[in-house]
Amino acid sequence: MTKSTENHQNRPPYRLADVKETARGRWPEILRALGVPESYTDTRKHQPCPSCGGKDRFRFTDHKQGGGFICNHCTPDGGSGFDLLMLVYGYTFAEAVKAVAVILGLDGGHIAPSVAKIPPKPADTEQDGKRRIERLLTLWAECLPWNTDGMIGDYLYGRGIPLPEKLPVSDGLRLHKRLPYWHEGRVLGHFPAMVGLFQDIAGKPCGLHITYLQTASYNDLPVKAALFDPKNRERLPAKKMRSAGAGSLTGAAIRLFEPENGVLGVCEGIETAFAARYVSGVPMWACGSAHGIQSLVLPDGIRELVIIADNDTNGTGINAARALQRKYQKGLDSIKIWQPDTMGADALDVLAAQVQKGAAA
Structure with a gap:
C-alpha cells in the first residue's frame, strides 16, 4: 500500500469547512449534546470559567453563531466552540472537530436532521472531584x-x-x-x-x-x-x-x-x-x-x-x-x-x- 493510499484511508470523511458551516447557529445544542453543562452556553450572564474558575470571568457569546466565548483570565482573546470543548475536556483540536462531526452526523457521511438531545452531564461536586x-x-x-x-x-x-x-x-x-x-x-x-x-x-x-x-x-x-x-x-x-x-x-x-x-x-x-x-x-x-x-x-x-x-x-x-x-x-x-x-x-x-x-x- 502506498503512503498516499494510507493517507487517503486515514483521512476523516468530512472537511473542517463543512463541520464549521453545519455547526453554525447550532453550537448551544451541540455543546449540550456533548455533555457541556447548559449554564456554560447561557449568553445572558457572566460565570466562573470551566478551566480557571473565578466568579464571573467567563461569558458564552456565541460570536457569529460560532460557539464563541471569552474568559478574561485564561482566554482574553476569545475562542470558538471547538476551543471551548478543548478547554472543558482537554481535547486536541482534531478530537474536538471529530466530536462535533459525530454529533452532526457528518462522521459517517450523512448530515443528521437535528442535533441529538442528550441530557447535559451535571457539573462535578466537590465530593466527585475528591473521588x-x-x-x-x-x-x-x-x-x-x-x-x-x-x-x-x-x-x-x-x-x-x-x-x-x-x-x-x-x-x-x-x-x-x-x-x-x-x-x-x-x-x-x-x-x-x-x-x-x-x-x-x-x-x-x-x-x-x-x-x-x-x-x-x-x-x-x-x-x-x-x-x-x-x-x-x-x-x-x-x-x-x-x-x-x-x-x-x-x-x-x-x-x-x-x-x-x-x-x-x-x-x-x-x-x-x-x-x-x-x-x-x-x-x-x-x-x-x-x-x-x-x-x-x-x-x-x-x-x-x-x-x-x-x-x-x-x-x-x-x-x-x-x-x-x-x-x-x-x-x-x-x-x-x-x-x-x-x-x-x-x-x-x-x-x-x-x-x-x-x-x-
Missing part, C-alpha cells in the same frame, strides 16, 4: 520508577532516542506493569503503560497521561499497543488522558525535567520532550496537546522559554505556540519557537532524525 483525584493518585501509587526493567527506555529508544536512561528524568514519569484498558464498560486487556503526571502551577497532581505498550514481534522492542474495537474493528487510541475534573488539565504539564537556571522548554508529547532534551540539553515539559501548550501557566522563576511546535497542516501547533509566546512576551527575558520546516511533519520525527545524525557523526 476522581483519589482514583488518579491510587493509580499513580501503583506505578514504579520509569526506568524499572528498561521497558520505557526501550520504547523511547525505538522512537529514536539513543540513551534515554542517561537523561535526568524526574519522578513525573512512571511505569505501570499491568494496567487495564477500558472501552465501553469492558476491559479489553491488561498492558504495561508509560504514565506521565500532569501538575498544575502549584505542583499539585491534576491528571495522568497514559501510553499503553506492547512488545513488537519483529524486534522485541516495546511499541504503542495496537488496540481495536471488538464491534467494528476500528483502531482505538493507545494514549489516554485522565483528569481530576473538567478543565483541570488546562494550564498543567508533565514535568519531565527540572528547569535549569530559569530555562524551560515545552512541547506536546512525552517522546518529543525526550528527543528535544537529548538534542538541545534544554529541560522539557510535555503539555499533552497544542491546547496544553497554549493554556500553559508557567511557575515563577522561568526566565527563558523554548516552545517546540508541530507543523500541523491546519496551523494548530504554531498558533498554540504563538499564543503562549504572546501571553508571556512581556514577562520573560527570551521566548523562542522552533518547528519543523516540512508541512505536516511531526516534531519528534525531525528531532529523532537529528539525534540519529549526531550519533552517526
